[in-house]
Amino acid sequence: MSNPPAADFVDAVRDLLKRAPTPFYAYDLRRLEGRVARYQEAFRGARIFYAIKANPRLRLLERLRSAGLGAETVSLGEVLRAYAAGYMPDQVVLNGPVKPPAALRELARSGVPVLVADSPADLERIARILPGAEVLLRLNPDLPVDTHPHLATGRGDSQFGVLPGDWPGVFARGRELGLEMRGLHLHLGSDLNNPADFAARLEVLERLRARVRFLAVLDLGGGFGLEMDPAKLAPEMFALARRFGAELWIEPGRALVADAGVLVARVWAEKQTRRRYLLLDAGMTALLRPLLYGARHPVVPLYASERTAVYDLAGPACESGDVLAREVELPVPREGDALLFLRAGAYGGAMHLNYLDHPPPGEYAWDGARWEVWRRPGRLPPLWEDEPDQPEYP
Numbered sequence: 001m002s003n004p005p006a007a008d009f010v011d012a013v014r015d016l017l018k019r020a021p022t023p024f025y026a027y028d029l030r031r032l033e034g035r036v037a038r039y040q041e042a043f044r045g046a047r048i049f050y051a052i053k054a055n056p057r058l059r060l061l062e063r064l065r066s067a068g069l070g071a072e073t074v075s076l077g078e079v080l081r082a083y084a085a086g087y088m089p090d091q092v093v094l095n096g097p098v099k100p101p102a103a104l105r106e107l108a109r110s111g112v113p114v115l116v117a118d119s120p121a122d123l124e125r126i127a128r129i130l131p132g133a134e135v136l137l138r139l140n141p142d143l144p145v146d147t148h149p150h151l152a153t154g155r156g157d158s159q160f161g162v163l164p165g166d167w168p169g170v171f172a173r174g175r176e177l178g179l180e181m182r183g184l185h186l187h188l189g190s191d192l193n194n195p196a197d198f199a200a201r202l203e204v205l206e207r208l209r210a211r212v213r214f215l216a217v218l219d220l221g222g223g224f225g226l227e228m229d230p231a232k233l234a235p236e237m238f239a240l241a242r243r244f245g246a247e248l249w250i251e252p253g254r255a256l257v258a259d260a261g262v263l264v265a266r267v268w269a270e271k272q273t274r275r276r277y278l279l280l281d282a283g284m285t286a287l288l289r290p291l292l293y294g295a296r297h298p299v300v301p302l303y304a305s306e307r308t309a310v311y312d313l314a315g316p317a318c319e320s321g322d323v324l325a326r327e328v329e330l331p332v333p334r335e336g337d338a339l340l341f342l343r344a345g346a347y348g349g350a351m352h353l354n355y356l357d358h359p360p361p362g363e364y365a366w367d368g369a370r371w372e373v374w375r376r377p378g379r380l381p382p383l384w385e386d387e388p389d390q391p392e393y394p
């Protein structure tokens, strides 16, 4: 199911290992471009806002902006990052259940993106601080969603959006407040690989259509799992947008970048407790997804050996949950041999933790001829630079 990395990319990673400290992230730009082209083709005529949380490296954002994509963001920091990568405010959508007043005031200074109001309180606050702003209202479709519970934002018991019964009233209130209410936003959840979820969403919107006459924008969010074919999903989504008289917007993150990236780690020991382990220099602080979502990232060895064994792959943290994969059959390594964790281009480097004073891994992109630095490997003293070593008072 998972696409093996290109052979010349693997050779290039081997070469980079001579210069770059592990763990690091490596991206194959050709694969990235292939994914972006596939989505652009399937959704020609729609606006695509890349969800920058998946991988926010500036060089990547600049590249996607040049390819014509907008940016979907979820914090003041992400909006300012998008601006730093050259996006204009009207190319940026700001989501999120909490937009503190200080963040909205900063946006008044630095440029007001399209805002997605997530609750009545959010709407009132936006109207107060950013009068006349362009706004979408987020709908909570109240659907069971087939993914990890942490990733199912469209369930009725989640904290996101406004339930279908309340939606028309809140939307009308936005108009009363003088906001430019452009349309509806709906994000079901992430890592969706069951077409039934996409179909159920269309039905909810079809029912809402009886109460909503016209919308300028229908933003159907992200969530496209790696197994989904955008060409199969797009026609229904376009048809629905047309019935609202709306322009279709989407916000893919993972689908564009996950498959382009690998995490590269070295093995520093083989060890037997009641289970057989390989101990690596990467764990939960470099790649949090296995611990947080039980995510499985396929593993590829960069070394060969005649014998194989079945291993659990543990990281350097002092937590028994610090295991990146279990029961993987691998050639028996020697000290310092390297492994690739696949499908790590989305929510990998982006979710790195400084916990245990692990500096951020370096990130590098390969264009088929050479490596480019996307993020230098983090350095240690800067990790504690903001901590006074003398008394200091706020």
Ligand code: LLP
Pocket (backbone or CB within 6 Å): 051, 054, 072, 095, 151, 153, 187, 189, 190, 191, 192, 221, 222, 223, 224, 251, 252, 253, 254, 255, 289, 293, 346, 347
């Ligand atoms: N739009 C909204 C409003 C979102 O909340 C998200 C993701 C996206 C778009 C992009 O979703 P995608 O196309 O990437 O599925 N850290 C988790 C994923 C969290 C996603 C949060 N929201 C993980 O590692 O799987």
